Amino acid sequence: MPAQLDHTIMHSTDRFASARFLTALLGAPEPEEFGPFATVPLANGVTVDYADSIVDSDHIIMQHLAFLVSEEEFDQIHGRIVERGLPYWGGPHHQEPQEINHRHHGRGVYVDDPDGHALEFLTHPYVVDE
CATH class of the missing domain: 3.10.180.10 (2,3-Dihydroxybiphenyl 1,2-Dioxygenase, domain 1)
Structure with missing residues (x-):
């Protein structure tokens, strides 16, 4: 079976602000909290998980x-x-x-x-x- 992407983690200065930015553009429901992440589920089962970065915003890649x-x-x-x-x-x-x-x-x-x-x-x- 070929590998499938399950989730990806995006570093952010504010996990819920970033996740809400995406859900607002997509017209999707409010992001869900899952441990340290604000999670945005997509239609194909993949989630985009936003995490508060441990570095300052100037160092987010x-x-x-x-x-x-x-x-x-x-x-x-x-x-x-x-x-x-x-x-x-x-x-x-x-x-x-x-x-x-x-x-x-x-x-x-x-x-x-x-x-x-x-x-x-x-x-x-x-x-x-x-």
């Missing part, structure tokens, strides 16, 4: 999470990003400000969470041969 969503979910997420006045980009390195991209036969957008982690929302998996 940026991570990138990409979420595959439907076209309808993308419209809702993009709407929430715009409604909140958040900066967003069409490219992963903060290029194409306030734009979405249309690469890989779908749409994509990038936004930073409160600790600078990159959150990507895309409607179609990457096509490697392009």
Whole structure:
């Protein structure tokens, strides 16, 4: 059986603030507390577990999470990003400000969470041969 991702841990300055940022964009329920984590369950059984970092915010290393969503979910997420006045980009390195991209036969957008982690929302998996 191939391995499956079960969970990932994201370091944050405030675990619930970061988890709520993500759930608010996803339109998902309130994060759950599980031991030292604020947990965000995803549709495929994977959880994103936010932990309060033991280092200060200047030493949190940026991570990138990409979420595959439907076209309808993308419209809702993009709407929430715009409604909140958040900066967003069409490219992963903060290029194409306030734009979405249309690469890989779908749409994509990038936004930073409160600790600078990159959150990507895309409607179609990457096509490697392009």
